[in-house]
Amino acid sequence: MQVTAFAKINLGLAVLGCRADGYHEVDMVMQAVSLGDVLTLELAETICVEVNCPELAGGPDNLAYRAAALLQKVTGQRRGVRIYIEKNIPLAAGLAGGSADAAAVLRGLNQLWDLGLSLGELMELGAALGSDVPFGLVGGTARARGRGEVVEPLPALVGRGVVLVKPAFGVSTPRVYRLHDQLPPRPPGELAPLLAALEQGDWAGLCAALVNDLERATFTLHPELAAIKQALQEAGASGVLMSGSGPTVFGLCADEPAARRVAAGLDLAGCRVDVAVTL
Ligand code: C5P
Secondary structure: OEEEEEEEEEEEEEEEEEOOOOOEEEEEEEEEEEEEEEEEEEEEOOEEEEEOOOOOOOOOOOHHHHHHHHHHHHHOOOOEEEEEEEOOOOOOOOOOHHHHHHHHHHHHHHHHOOOOOOHHHHHHHHHHHOOOHHHHHHOOEEEEEOOOOEEEEOOOOOOOEEEEEEOOOOOOHHHHHHHHHHOOOOOOOOOHHHHHHHHHOOHHHHHHOOEEOOHHHHHHHOOHHHHHHHHHHHOOOOEEEEOOOOOOEEEEEOOHHHHHHHHHOOOOOOOEEEEEEEO
16 A cells, blocks of 8 residues: 655644743644655565665654554554555655654554544544644645644645745754744744634635744854745745744745746755645
8 A cells, every 4th residue: 555645734833831841832824735755565474664764764763653553552453464665755854844744644554454543533643743744634724723633624835835945954954943932032933824714715825824933043143044944935936934943944826837937047056945835
């Protein structure tokens, strides 16, 4: 069985506060994009994960492995699975690639092992694996609250172009949240204009309303990200923002051809540039 695990970008990310469990209360607008990992699942005796990417181990720490192991444990399933991951989503990028893989494994194994779990049950298991996994199961355009695991669909934003610019370095999400807490406090970002623009299908309003409270922390760690943002703006992107805890910066464009033109106009040494569409 083949399943695709799509990356996400954040059109909005507001940090509302710190929680007793060490996580942060957030309010996010998530958008799935067409850049995806391809996972091949085959019935096997045990769980085994292989990845076509030397920087990512396939062992028991891999989120795809952990998803399969969790599902085996809670359902008493005796069969195993061999998972092969063709990794296309950059690692430690703010694109939830690991979470997307975990979500794809939960969905795929629900079928392959014939488990009959509901989407709600899969989402609950997903939340135990990572805050972004429940969104990975839902996809499309969605609001994610709590620590990210409380997901509700929003009006779709399909077929818009996205230019993804990932610098050579990655960032650690806990480190970005820690620095966010040390910076002078600011009121959380306002998501209402973004939500209204989505509701009304107001493209210009949407591009003007993109907001990510974690930009300040990640840009403090990596000031060169400001230049990437500016380059995307100058190349003609309609809206530009960092995704998640970064470091990927994306440019939103009216459609895929426009995104290709913007990508072709960039001259950013050392960065990986991908063009995708919103799903
Ligand atoms: O849930 P996940 O394992 O993806 O989170 C990774 C880390 O990111 C957490 O351990 C925490 O430090 C930070 N985080 C947070 N608040 C969130 C989501 C993640 O502080 N809402």
